[in-house]
Amino acid sequence: MNATSRKDTTPILHAERLSKQVISGERRLTILSDLAISVFPGETVAILGQSGAGKSTLLGLLAGLDLPTGGELEMFGHRLADLDEDGRARLRAGRVGFVFQNFQLLPTLTALENVLLPLELSPRSDSEQRAREWLTRVGLGERLDHLPKQLSGGEQQRVALARAFVTGAELVFADEPTGNLDPDTGERIIDALFSLNREAGTTLVLVTHDHALARRCDRCLRLEHGRLAEMHLDEVSA
Amino acid sequence: MSLSVLRLARFSARGLARDLRAPDVRALFVALALAVAASTMIGFFLDRLDRGLTRQASQLLGGDLVLEQGRPFDSELRGTLEEAGLVLSDQVDMVSMVSLGDAFQPASLKVVDGRYPLYGGVHVDLGEGVEVVARGPSPGEVWLAPRLALLLEAEIGDRVRLGESELVVGGLVEREPDQSAGFGSFNPRLMMHRDDMEATELVQDGSRVEFELLAAGPPDILDELAPLLERLRRDGMEVRDVRRDRPGLGSALERAERYLSLAGLAAVLLAGVAVAMSTRRYVDRHLDTAALLRCFGATQGELTRLFGLQLLWLALAASVLGALLGMAGQAALLALLTALLPMELPAPGMLPLWLGVFTALAVLVGFAGPTLLRLKKVSALKVLRRELDPLPASAWLVVAVASGVFGGLLWLYSGDPALALGLLLGGLVMLVVLWGLGSLLLGGVLRLAGRLPRDGAESGVTQALRLGGAQLARRRTASLGQLLAFAVTFFAMAMIALVRGDLLSTWEAQLPADTPNYFAINIQPQEREAFEASLSGAADARSALYPMVRGRITAINGMAPREAVPPEARGDNALRRELNLTWRETLPEGNRLVAGEWFGAEQQVESTGWYDEVAAEPGVERVPISMEDGLAERFGLTLGDTLTFTIGAADVVGEVTSLRDLDWDSFRPNFFVIFPPGVLERFGHSYITAFHLDEAEREVQRDLVRDFPGVTLLNVDAILAQVRDLLTRVTRAVEVVLAFVLLAGVSVLYAALTASRPVRAHESGLLRVFGAGNRLLSRVQGAEFAILGLASGLMGALLAELASAALYLAWLDLTPRLHLWLWLALPLGGALLIGAIGHLLSRDLRRQAPATSLGLLGET
Structure with missing residues (x-):
């Protein structure tokens, strides 16, 4: 999928002149500056960058988890600046999924319960059945009642994948999804992620420093010195 | 989108069910259940004891309410009292001569009706030894005091003359349930039935007769009648009720009640401290959950309701268990007491149960509320940046809310707003003082730990003390919090022991073994020296x-x-x-x-x-x-x-x-x-x-009666026995309550250990990585807890000494004094107790591999 196949010209995520500064001691640090991005429905977009480039900060802003210090940001056509914290939460509910580097599974919840967690916030009659189905799709149909500590890293990340897609999210953010996994396991997780994404027709915004992973996306953007630059897929070395 | 109430309730209940595995939730549950158990048990017990003690006092008095005047009571007043639900019994007291053959004696007549006695039984010898019967003499018969029978040389079956009648001696009265009421009359007792009164023609115009109307009924009826009783008092009628009439018994009762409420509140306060500690860990543990839920779209309000509901379910479940425990506790206690003492207590009412549940909710809101609000302030960004924890609730806010709620409970339980405010303000001032003192103490520990020798020659103990002290000092604020919590525990325990000890010693001082049990009256001036001489050899004390x-x-x-x-x-x-x-x-x-x-x-x-x-x-x-x-x-x-x-x-x-x-x-x-x-x-x-005459010296009584026939001897053993009985009963009750306070104290300890467990695990893990063996770890943990215990004991002693002085003066009406043993026992006992328990409870931390211990920190 690429820009030419965008069926809808309204971006699902749109940012202009986005900037983020933080105060560190007495110094003002600029992490993001005059940044622009548009993500269209169904796209898969990778944001590449070195450690400390501000990838996670950008992800936090794009997902409405944090507020920029300047610029405009829209998600699903809503200006995030117009919404308070609760308003932004409501906007995410059921429409946005997340996959984290450290999985972020709750240790006292079983695999099934972890997947059910976002469904608790989006009333559905078939929550549990849905959660079971998604866990089965990621190959954990037999491990529903296992606690995270009884699962391997790869299995934990698969639970997290099921959790990200179970609500029928339109937009999934993934923050270094293979960062805590060995290369082979990471590869399998990525396969699963893209496969699920394809099946669900979800928009995926992926933050990584793994070029191999980035190359599987429709578009690649490099975050450098606080700005985003479009990369040609050929530029992304393996 | 927002969560429906039902869905939220289900979601929160499921969350709680999953959470029951967590130690902090268990600690919270135990603390809340204990708060409910303590308050319901004490509530039930006090309720029943109060009614039982009042009934016993009523027995001494002859009824819950006694009206007395020089003429018969009119039917209007009777009607009012009966309509209100009181059971009435008439009694007439007068002095009259009674004769048998040539022997004449003045006797103190007690004329009773068919309802006598309203409470208790009469110890009477009806010819086959002394038995207890719940009735007075039948019409046509009289019961004589043994002394009167002796003076008249009358035996059962003889006919004595009283006014214009002749009545048969049917029994010898050893003890009347209400005999203390006859203190004013020194003549020996003659009891007769009211139906025989008219025939004696003893009641004439101008004769000195006291008519008494004895009434029995629940206290609330007496409360309802208060305005009427007040009017009767103003009109000059003598109105006695169980609380007003006997100052000795009244004040003992009052002290016992106040003491039990105080002990109950101490247990509730301790449980509150445990709740506050467990909640901190609970909140810390749920920050990640809250952040994830924020991420998935939960609003602040939903988070507040979700976690609030979880704790509400917990409190309700704890209330059920606590109430059952409280009921079982009071039932067991009463079974124990009933076997020992012939006092039947009325069935418990429902009010203490609701009060217990209310107490649990109040403790939860007061001690957990502000900390819980931290969950809703979690930023969703925490899922990406773990260090983004919301600021802990302001210590001032936590203290202010807890104080407000506890002050309300103090008021509720003591019924005295001024006292509640006084105790609360005193407690808050002490908290500030303690905080300062605790800081100084910890500063001292830090310096001491720094000065301990670090060369290779240091002993294991020195090393453990140095490392343990350093660990405490590193976690200064948390350690200070624990120190204060333990100090409060020790303080409460010391208070119970202090008040209990002083209460009992005051009572015992009031009633030493040689408390006079005989009164001799009507000793004529010319008999004085001879009487004194007869007594000086026989009586232990006079x-x-x-x-x-x-x-x-x-x-x-x-x-x-x-x-x-x-x-x-x-x-x-x-x-x-x-x-x-x-x-x-x-x-x-x-x-x-x-x-x-x-x-x-x-x-x-x-x-x-x-x-x-x-x-x-x-x-x-x-x-x-x-x-x-x-x-x-x-x-x-x-x-x-x-x-x-x-x-x-x-x-x-x-x-x-x-x-x-x-x-x-x-x-x-x-x-x-x-x-x-x-x-x-x-x-x-x-x-x-x-x-005072011992049982063995009772023949002296005979000699005195013989040698000084004009002197009246009055034996008050029965009254003494009843008062002693009462004190024994209260003492036993106090001990049971003390056990609950101690349990609440242990729950604080458990909560504190649970709360600090991740940090301790991390520290142990680090020490392990650097090569510390099990032995050293065990010593370091022991030393750390022992230092905490020692410091807490010192503070507890100071607090207890100050608070007891204030309480004794303001509330218990006792003279305060210094308790030196407290200053030794609490610090040493504290070091041993906390050291041992802490050491025991952190056993599993020492067994963990360092990787596991280190991984614990920061995990949810």
Whole structure:
């Protein structure tokens, strides 16, 4: 999928002149500056960058988890600046999924319960059945009642994948999804992620420093010195 | 989108069910269940004990309410009382001669009806040994006191003459349930049925007869009747109820109740501290959950409701368990007590149950509320940046909310807003002082730890102390919090022990083993020396012989007594009857001057001449008198006020020159009014004394009756036994309550350990990585807890000493004193106890591999 196949010209995520500064001691640090991005429905977009480039900060802003210090940001056509914290939460509910580097599974919840967690916030009659189905799709149909500590890293990340897609999210953010996994396991997780994404027709915004992973996306953007630059897929070395 | 109430309820219940595995939730559950158990058990127990004790006091009195006047009661009043739900019994008291053949004796008649006795039973020998029966004599028969039978030489079956009737001696009364009520009459008892009264023709116009209406019923009826009773009192009728009539028993009861409530609140406060500690860990553990939920779209309101509901379910479940425990506790306690003591307690009411549940919710809101609010402030960004924790709730806010709620509970339980406020403010001041003191103490520990030798030669203990101290000092704020919590635990335990010990010792001091059990009255002046000589060999302890003159108060400050005193004192016994007056050179034993001065030498005038001068100009020359302060207070009198006494045909005007506090529970002769020597000697007088005779020396009683036939001996063993009984009962109750306070204290310890577990695990893990062995880890943890225990013990002792002094003065009416043992026992006991328990509970941390321990920190 690429820009030419965008069926809808309204971006699902749109940012202009986005900037983020933080105060560190007495110094003002600029992490993001005059940044622009548009993500269209169904796209898969990778944001590449070195450690400390501000990838996670950008992800936090794009997902409405944090507020920029300047610029405009829209998600699903809503200006995030117009919404308070609760308003932004409501906007995410059921429409946005997340996959984290450290999985972020709750240790006292079983695999099934972890997947059910976002469904608790989006009333559905078939929550549990849905959660079971998604866990089965990621190959954990037999491990529903296992606690995270009884699962391997790869299995934990698969639970997290099921959790990200179970609500029928339109937009999934993934923050270094293979960062805590060995290369082979990471590869399998990525396969699963893209496969699920394809099946669900979800928009995926992926933050990584793994070029191999980035190359599987429709578009690649490099975050450098606080700005985003479009990369040609050929530029992304393996 | 928002969560429906039902969905939220289900979601929160499921979350709680999953959470039950977590130690902090268990600690929270245990603490809340204990708070409920303590408050319901004490609530139930107090409720039943109170009603039981009141009933026993009622037994001493003859009823819950006793009305007394010189004429029969009208049917209107009867109707009102019966309509209100009271059971009535009539009684008539009078003195009359009774004869058998040639023998005549004055007897104190007690005429009872078919409902007598309303409470308890009569110990009577009906011919086959002493038995307890719940009735009085039948029509046609009389029951005599053994002494009266002895004097009349009467036996069961004889016919004695009483007025115009002849009645059969049906039994010998050993003990009446309400016999203390007959204290005023010194003649031996004769009991008869009311139906025989008319035939005796003893009640004539002008004869001195007291009609009594005894009523039994639940306390709430008495409360409802309060306005009516007040009016009757104002009209001059003597109205006695269980709480007013016997000051000795009343104050013991009151102290017991206050003490039990205090102990109950101590348990609730400790449980509150445990709740506060567990909640901190609970919140820390759920920050990630909250952040994830924020991420998935939960609003702040939904988070608040979600976690609030989780804890609400927990509190309700804990309430059910706590209430069951409380019910079981009080049932077991009562089973134990009932087996030991013949007092049947009424069934428990439902109110304490609701009070228990309410207490749990209040403790939850007060001690967990502000900390819980931290969850809703979690930023969704925390899922990406773990360090983004919301700021902990302000310590001020936590303390303010907890204080407010606890103050409310204090008020609820004590029923005294001023006292609640006083205790609360005192506690808060102490908290600030303790915080400062705790900081200093920890600073000291830090310095000490830094100065311990670090060379290779240091002993294991030194090393453990140094490392343990350093760990404490590193976690300064958390350690300070734990130190204060343990200090509060020790403080509460010490308070219970202190108050309990002092209460009992006060009671025991009031009733030592040689407390006089006999009163001898009507000792004539010429018999005085011989009587004293007979007693001096036989009695273990005796009071002085007090001369006694009977006189009536006929004017106060020149006005009719009833007009001079406040309305509520118009029916006072002291105005209705002749008072026993005495004279004395020195202040009697057990009396304490509270105002004015005792008679000086110039006031102790020779017994001739001085009184004549007074009598010649009445109202000009006044005699100094010393008055009991309680009576003076009731009458609204103070130093300089005058009372006119009519003694025989003469009047004596006394000016109050001193006020005395005295102990009515002492079983010694006590006097409302004491004159200086030289005033009353010229009036007819007799002597009174009190002494103690052991069971083995009872033959002395026979000798005394034989040698001094005119002297009346009054045995008060039965009354003493009843009072002792009461004290034993209360002591046992106190011990059971103490157990609950200790349990609550242990829950604090458990909560504190649970709360600090991740940090401790991390520290142990690090030490392990650096090569520390099990032995060293064990010592370091032991040392850390021991230091905490020692410091907490010191603070607990200080707190207990200060608070007990304040409480004793303001609330319990006891004299405060320093308790040196406390300063030794608490710090040493604290170091040992906390050291041992902490060491034991962190056993599994030492068993963990360092990787696991280190991984624990920061995990949810």
